[in-house]
Amino acid sequence: MIDGPDAEHAVATFLFAHGAGAGMDHAFMTTVAQGLALHNIQVVRFNFPYMIKRAEDGKKRPPDRQPKLLLDFQNHIEQFDNGKLVIGGKSMGGRMASLMVTGIAADTPMVSNCAAKVRGVACLGFPFHPPAKPENYRGDHLAIITVPTLILQGERDTFGVRSEVEQWPFSAQVSYQFLADGDHGFKPRKASGHTEAENITIAIEALAAFIKNCVNSEDAE
Template sequence: MTVQDSQLLWDGPEDAAAVVILAHGAGAPMDSPFQAALAAGLAAQGLRVARFEFSYMARQRAGEGKRPPDREPVLLDRWRAVLEQVRCAYPGVPLVLAGKSMGGRMATLLAAEHPPGAVGVVALGYPFHPAGKPEAAEKRLKALMAQPLPMLIVQGERDALGDRAFVMAQTLPPQIRLHWLPDGDHSFKPRRSSGTTEAANWQAAADVVAEFIRAVTGSSGT
């Protein structure tokens, strides 16, 4: 894959009732095993999925070396540009803003701008706080409180950026739905002794996201 043809990766039927725009997390590209598995799982349920990369990751792919994430305004500018590109390609089709970790947090901030066409938000492993710093959660919680769209957070029970005990101690607004993945960490990977697998949690994530999208768009799926 070259930088030129990596602007968007598409999965799923072109005549889908909704399009999911899927952003990656801070450290993995749009074609990581997680992103690919989730896109395939959603496509199998009749959804169109557009994966994209933030600019720093595209530069890293181009061979400029490992780079840290861009600043928040730059990340949001990229999100806005992709949203407009997809909206123009699918006029009138409901759009769902989705992302893993950092990508999901940026989707939450973008949704607060009431972008045209957006009907819901999905955060896969929402980073409620930096690792090891639950006391620094205020800003990220505030973004959730101001969320104007229906939102789904899919979270591993052992997520180091917001585990079940921490999240359940918060009061989230009613438009936000939580779904817990058994024994999952930030990547949804469970311990071997848990009785479940990473693949099972990834599939469960795709299933619940598809269910959420059907609910917010009023579509029946496949």
């Protein structure tokens, strides 16, 4: 599923992977994709294999194992590799994107470290740990990642709240921005004075600026 201009006329291509529980056509994914398209960014959404099966028969399935997810991600990177590719995703999709540019990918059968093909990584609601289980930290690779990486995180995200994110060790390539009072989908509480639409708009603007900067910074080298 592609939003925005074709690759030749786009300023960049963003390969956008979905989270564990909802596919590429989820409202959040659609809103972000369409918002980025207005910035002249081509957005490519895809479903991981388990989500394709769910779409075919309507049966809910758990996500594929990590090696299968990474291999599928690599196939899409190779398909859309055009010299101005940024990859990312919502929750699990963002974590898989970040793994694709590390040695973890290279240690996976039939998968390679794709850092040379990717200009940046963007994670929307990074699942640093399962809710209420901070001991199960899943962000160790972010301390050594070598590709520019943006994390957009709701301040109240139960997969990693602001106070946690601010104290974890990250590579100098990692930057992060918080969405006011946002949960895992950036939705704030009514009493906060903020709205979900407002937070998602802020996220789109930050993401578009990051993607353009990733492409332009390498063009200038």
